Amino acid sequence: MSITEDTESPSPELMLAFYRRLYPFRSIFGWLNHEHAPTRLFTHREFSFTLQGDIYLRYHSFNTADDLKKQVCSLNPTRFEIGPVYSARPRDKKTVRPAAFTPTLRELVFDIDMTDYDTIRTCCSGADICARCWVFIAAAVRVLDEGIREQFGYKHLLWVYSGRRGIHLWISDREAMELTDEQRRALVGWMTVIQGGKEMHKKVNVRTGSRPLPPSLQTALNSLAEVFGELILTDQDCFASREGWEALLRLIPDTGIVKELREKWDTGPHRSSSEKWEDLKDQGRKYKGTPRRTALQTAMEDIILQYTYPRLDAEVSKHRNHLLKAPFCIHPKTGRVCVPVDPNRIDDFRPERVPTVGQLLRELDEIATTDQAEGAEHHSDWEKTSLKPYVEALDKHVMALMEETRRAKRKTDLTW
């Protein structure tokens, strides 16, 4: 079942009520600003707005969280995006010299989208997503989260559900913020394994000759091998159809083995994916101790990577000036909130359980009718809804970030 069926495209009225009463502007401010008093991290930050009818406004900037809220409520955008910190206030862009207006800081961001898995997944396609295909995203999140922390040493990672079929990652460590485009490109290069478009069958080319996998990918492979077994072989049964198994055979370089397997699978078309994978392993055993086995082994490792390794939208990550939808925006098609996701519990995350804007406002209405006496205080209304755990998750993330900023400041004070 796909989750798009039971969702709603939110009306402008709903959106406005959401911005007025529920959107956690203060938390977002803290997250972008890294401390309580506004700094350039916030004031020189680009915001862009998408209005009804796909009108796109760029280069807005604000002094405080309240300024941002005021503008959002008056424009009532379908969504808004966050860009880099510039060397001048984005709203002054027209009046400063072009040379004095350059992006300086920016979270390192990643975007993983389910559509990039369309050639593999068998349960859904296009904009649809179900619990079964979320497993691909979950695997990607685990590999990326672990890799970034282990290899690059970053700590302040915020994962955000994109509201429909993907997930975003925002990294706010100071060093990550400061990365140049060149360094971003390098990091993305390091992380990218799946390359080549539709016309390229073999999308994993990470080895030099017959050398072992680079150490970072060896680690990833170890955890992905398990995912491969459960997800690709069992749940998605990717090699069940002829189309599926032919795709698999195209990735085996040994024509002798390919020929043998094709004959076998043609005559027994009902062999499951797991059985077919076993057939491959049998071939390996047959050629034990020969280079043919090593080549097959290598190919099988690459196949595991090709079917399970995170598929990144590299362009998003490479440039500081790329805009990305702000957390807690509403997905215009599904009405779902783009909520933070805990990577440690990514396997339990269910996109279909993410609150929609309609649901949240109904929750608020119910409270209002039960205790009308309470009245005015709007900015913490989210506490009374199922948005609460998500805002709290962001606040916790922000606190760690602010603590880090304090520590860094203390350190520079000492060195003076």
Place this chain on the structure above:
Amino acid sequence: MFSARERFLDTNENTGQVQTHSNLKYRFRLNFYDTPPIEDITIEEFETCALDRLRVLAEIESSFARNRPYDELKTITLAQCQKYLPLHSSSAITVDTDAERRKDHIGHFVLRLAFCRSEELRRRFVKAETALFRIRYESDDREERGKFLGSRDFDWIKVSDGERKVYKEQLAAAAPTAKEVNVDNENYYKVKWTRVPDLVEKRRVFLKGGYAYVPSREQSSIVFQEFQTSLTKALEMTAKALPRLDEDTRIVPILNNLSQGFLAGVSSEWSTASSTEGDGITADMVEDLARRHFPACMRNLQETMRRDRHLKHFGRWQYGLFLKASRWVLGLPIEEAIAFWRKSFSNIQEDKFNKEYRYNIRHLYGLEGKRANYPAKSCTQILTTDQPGSSDSHGCPYRHFSADNLQTALLSMYSSQGLTAADLPEIMNTVKAGHYHVACTRVFEITHASRGVKKGEGVGDGESVTHPNQYAARSRELERGKAEAAKAEADGDVVMG
């Protein structure tokens, strides 16, 4: 005398003290240019040091534009350095290494001033300078290089034996080929990964907690990256400090000239490169010479003049100075020049010619007016100054013609010398990328293939066209060279005839 001292001090916070080591003021051949020169510099030095360096950098730039493989770039650059910017190792006893290094030092800092003023210029300058540094680094004496590296804090942490053992497997797996794996004998250095993005991008290091474990064989990557990063920062700082410099009317024009030259990919006033031979060209020979040896800009003027029997003001200047500067190249003396123009402007009445044009031509030759010795225009000047209006014919066809007109013009001018339609896509791509002189160089190569010029050789030693006179001179030289092949071969150096 002009002292650039305070200027440099102003524009760089890094005003270190002079260090005197042994007898040499400059201990090392290589230089990270951390500190600006602090002695007095004459304005002539200021300019020549910069110009000579610019020749080298411009050649590197056009090598990039022409997609030369690195090895070729290296060979060409070393040859250029040999000519304009020699830099010997400390063991060289017959040369004044201090003087060479001083020139290198000053040239670098002058060009910083010229190239800090826009993002685009900074980026290109850093790229070319880093390439130059790399080429010199790789050709440096091993021992001297070791000492040079030791003289600077690169902030790398040597990986302890213990740690090397712990990560032995990962370190070995990170090496790109099995041959290079010898973790036990290799030294590793830890640096923040951001300092070696190139190695990270290609997964050629082991990465942990934000640190890259760089084997000593890749150490140079850190050095080059460091060079690039610190130069980028320094240029940005210089740019901020520069407005104060604008007051000095003597250097600003020089700086403008330098940076414009670079933008056009052009190194210098070629016309000052002297050659001795004057070989009696007469008015009658010009048209034929044009067909055989002139670059597109001059062929276009010649053809326009033939068709219209006239040339407009800027066209006369451009072509007239070109022919005059041929004092070194073609040798069109004033009497012949007058005869040539008289003949070419055949629709003009004798009177009018004598009144207006004769004076004009004598002016050009420095015999009238302020009697200045006007040099022929370089490609830079042609490309960037006095932009032609819609009815003008001067300028550079590669830049100032529309794409289809350029293609037609090139074919009609050069197909008799071997240019075919199949060559056009490559040339047009270069033009589209804004590398006009590179396109011109390519045409030179194609039209001189019959004289043995190969792709990438340019107008000799891989140099690209920087001056129409250089183009014509080289073309004539090749023609002569055919006849006297033996003589040309005996002398390795290029003789501009």
